[in-house]
Amino acid sequence: MNWAGLYTVLSGVNRHSTAIGRIWLSVIFIFRIMVLVVAAESVWGDEKSAFTCNTQQPGCNSVCYDHFFPISHIRLWALQLILVTTPALLVAMHVAYQQHQEKKLLVLTGHGDPKHMEEVKKHKMRISGSLWWTYVCSVVFRLLFEAVFMYIFYMLYPGYQMLRLVKCEAYPCPNIVDCFISRPTEKTIFTVFMLVTSSICIVLNMAELVYLVVRACARRGQHNSNPSSGKSSFYGHKLSSEYKQNEINQLLTDQDGSLKDMLRRNPGLQEKGDRCSAC
Amino acid sequence: MDWGSLHAVLGGVNKHSTSIGKIWLTVLFIFRIMILVVAAERVWGDEQQDFVCNTLQPGCRNVCYDHFFPISHIRLWALQLIFVSTPALLVAMHVAYRRHEKKRRFRNGEKIDIEELKNEKMHIRGPLWWTYTSSIFFRLIFEAVFMYVFYYMYDGYQMPRLMKCSAWPCPNVVDCFVSRPTEKTTFTIFMLAVSGICMVLNVAELCYLVIKVCMKPSRKTT
Numbered sequence: 001m002n003w004a005g006l007y008t009v010l011s012g013v014n015r016h017s018t019a020i021g022r023i024w025l026s027v028i029f030i031f032r033i034m035v036l037v038v039a040a041e042s043v044w045g046d047e048k049s050a051f052t053c054n055t056q057q058p059g060c061n062s063v064c065y066d067h068f069f070p071i072s073h074i075r076l077w078a079l080q081l082i083l084v085t086t087p088a089l090l091v092a093m094h095v096a097y098q099q100h101q102e103k104k105l106l107v108l109t110g111h112g113d114p115k116h117m118e119e120v121k122k123h124k125m126r127i128s129g130s131l132w133w134t135y136v137c138s139v140v141f142r143l144l145f146e147a148v149f150m151y152i153f154y155m156l157y158p159g160y161q162m163l164r165l166v167k168c169e170a171y172p173c174p175n176i177v178d179c180f181i182s183r184p185t186e187k188t189i190f191t192v193f194m195l196v197t198s199s200i201c202i203v204l205n206m207a208e209l210v211y212l213v214v215r216a217c218a219r220r221g222q223h224n225s226n227p228s229s230g231k232s233s234f235y236g237h238k239l240s241s242e243y244k245q246n247e248i249n250q251l252l253t254d255q256d257g258s259l260k261d262m263l264r265r266n267p268g269l270q271e272k273g274d275r276c277s278a279c
Numbered sequence: 280m281d282w283g284s285l286h287a288v289l290g291g292v293n294k295h296s297t298s299i300g301k302i303w304l305t306v307l308f309i310f311r312i313m314i315l316v317v318a319a320e321r322v323w324g325d326e327q328q329d330f331v332c333n334t335l336q337p338g339c340r341n342v343c344y345d346h347f348f349p350i351s352h353i354r355l356w357a358l359q360l361i362f363v364s365t366p367a368l369l370v371a372m373h374v375a376y377r378r379h380e381k382k383r384r385f386r387n388g389e390k391i392d393i394e395e396l397k398n399e400k401m402h403i404r405g406p407l408w409w410t411y412t413s414s415i416f417f418r419l420i421f422e423a424v425f426m427y428v429f430y431y432m433y434d435g436y437q438m439p440r441l442m443k444c445s446a447w448p449c450p451n452v453v454d455c456f457v458s459r460p461t462e463k464t465t466f467t468i469f470m471l472a473v474s475g476i477c478m479v480l481n482v483a484e485l486c487y488l489v490i491k492v493c494m495k496p497s498r499k500t501t
Contacts, residue, residue, distance in 0.1 A: 003281075004281070004284060007284060019376075022372075023372075026368060029284075030285070030288075030361065030365055030368075031361070031365075034281070034284070034285065034361060035357075035358070035361065037281055038281060038282065038357045038361075039353075039354045039357045039358065042320075042353070042354070043351070043354060046327060046328070050327055050328075050341060052337050052338050052340075052341055053337065053338075054336075054337040054338055054448070055337075164341075164342055164345060165338070165342075165448075178337075178338060178448065179338075180337070180338030180341040180342060180448075181341065182327060182341050182344075182345075183327065183344070183345055183348075183351075184345050185345050185349040185350065186345075186348075186349060186350045186351060186354065189349070189350050190354075
């Protein structure tokens with residue numbers, strides 16, 4: 001499992017994201033993960049071997065390196081990127097659950113053929129109802145993780161700038177010893193770059209949150225002005241005349257927005273003469 | 280996520296590019312990214328270890344290396360290639376948006392062949408023409424900016440064999456020797472030349488697109 005594996009897992013989620021979500025995913029993979037892998041890792045590659053202290057005291061080098069770099073930038077970024085990308089899996093799990101429910105409903109209504117099953121897998125889920133809440137939670141978690149890591153970075157390495165020289169007096173170094181860091185300017189450039197892309201990602205996440213909230217309010221406004229749109233039990237009444245009413249009603253109360261989509265896509269699920277006024 | 284994944288992402292865009300665009304993408308991947316990965320990275324691999332200064336003063340070597348190489352050539356080229364290839368994603372996003380619109384029309388009852396929709400090549404017309412032209416324009420800008428940054432940091436593109444350093448804690452002036460200077464100069468000139476070729480291809484593509492658009496109205500009026 002490496003970055004390519006993570007990319008495969010998250011590309012699947014991409015299909016059900018908003019446009020801003022897709023841009024965010026591209027920025028993460030191209031400007032953060034790719035830069036980390038192809039450039040930043042080689043800059044920090046020799047950070048310990050080229051960390052030189054002006055002393056011949058054995059152990060002083062190691063102790064001073066450990067004192068000034070409790071956790072390397074590269075490892076912090078890797079952790080940050082993994083934690084920031086994983087809330088998207090909440091959405092993937094919810095989508096998989098909804099698809100499972102749709103398949104069950106199709107089987108119960110006698111449309112369990114492979115063609116309908118394939119269509120369930122392929123169609124894009126609308127971000128409404130409980131999926132909306134899951135999606136919003138995932139965006140909030142992303143924001144939280146980004147902010148937490150930026151704070152940790154600031155606490156561990158105040159100022160983001162990598163110094164050329166650090167003065168160390170930890171045991172066993174005799175008195176105060178000058179220690180020189182390898183490639184400080186290059187490290188500062190990459191630190192600033194990663195910081196800027198992190199901020200861009202935070203801005204994209206906030207924009208996505210605002211977009212989702214505004215869209216939900218707009219939809220609710222439309223829904224309120226059109227009160228004849230039916231509730232789930234209305235569909236249960238329409239479809240249950242021939243089929244297992246309880247199970248179907250249960251499934252229908254679990255599904256809300258996605259059922260309307262499904263009925264719109266498969267008009268054959270409704271009996272002839274039935275007219276679903278809210279579809 | 281590495282160069283191979285970038286190739287996979289950009290390969291999709293290739294289908295909707297002009298012929299010059301396809302040549303540009305090939306030059307980018309074969310003569311720049313591939314050379315960077317298989318050759319240049321090895322040449323610069325030991326740049327810090329084999330940067331030797333004529334002093335026993337601890338820290339002097341680190342400080343002098345940092346003073347003369349604020350950012351390594353390899354990293355600059357990697358960033359340049361990433362920035363130069365990403366405007367193509369604008370085109371990919373626009374094509375995906377157009378396909379999405381067509382699918383929506385299909386769902387609303389118009390008759391469109393779904394399979395053909397997936398494989399069809401989009402014509403570079405209308406708003407897509409503007410997106411495509413903007414992406415080429417951004418590519419040109421990024422190429423120019425990075426070439427300027429290169430020139431500004433490493434006056435003249437040539438890698439000298441010897442550098443004289445007097446940054447603290449080096450005592451007085453110290454001679455420092457760069458590892459593989461001739462090989463580095465060769466690769467720097469090679470990458471510079473290919474970058475120039477890519478800029479020429481981008482300018483040609485821009486001219487081609489503009490002429491194509493100007494020719495259309497004149498054909499309509501005749």
